[in-house]
Amino acid sequence: MLSSSSALRAAIHRALLRDSALLAVLGGPRVYDEPPRELTFPYVTLGEARLTDLSVDGGRIEEHQLTLHAWSRHGGHKEAHSIAAALLSALDDAPLTLSGHRLVNLRFAIADIRRDSSRAYHAVVRFRAVTEPAD
Template sequence: MSAATALRAALYQALLADAPLTAALGGGRIHDVPPASPDFPYVTLGEAQVLDWSTATERGEEHRLTLHVWSRQGGHGEAHRIAALVQEALHDAALPLAEGRLINLRHTGAEIRRESGGRTYRAIVRFRAVTEPN
């Protein structure tokens, strides 16, 4: 398992364990793979970018992570609320990793938009993490 895979698994578990988030979603509607017929609202783990963050003497990786909040509650309010809960659940979280060690996890921004068709709102929530080997 790589640090990137371990980080993704830890994010998933942290979101599932967050009571305010799961209450707002109406259950554990957090998915690594988007469901074919989802119940709204829900969260998906999205894109990830892994960059070398090594120094002359230490190895490390920078991870740029994207999570998506999906809502169909007739406006952007629910998407904003759930995006804020995702941020609260993960920002500065000290997540244990099965591989490597998490140095930090920071929320870097969010974007809320109405998807084509007009029914669905999506919040794109971005994080930056740094890991190093054990």
């Protein structure tokens, strides 16, 4: 059985690749767990994750803090904002199915959009999720 964090990450990846609004903004299925060497902008990568045990009374409950990264070079600030909005729309309170686990909730936490040293715009979009084992 997959760990809760692996199951959640896989479900998020599937959901993003099926979201027509996000794919339209990206110009195709440019959502990567590990980006390829040859990249076409814009694109999204699944980033860092933090897992916290919130278990009580013998029940296993876990809190996940997940980071998604969106990258825009030619569309600039506006495109980075559009991608962040599409990520929010695709995932906030999404009813994702996880292998071996149940998603209690998935909520948008914060987005930070800035230009990096390579002159690309970088949107960092964070979500908070809570999972428990499937019955």
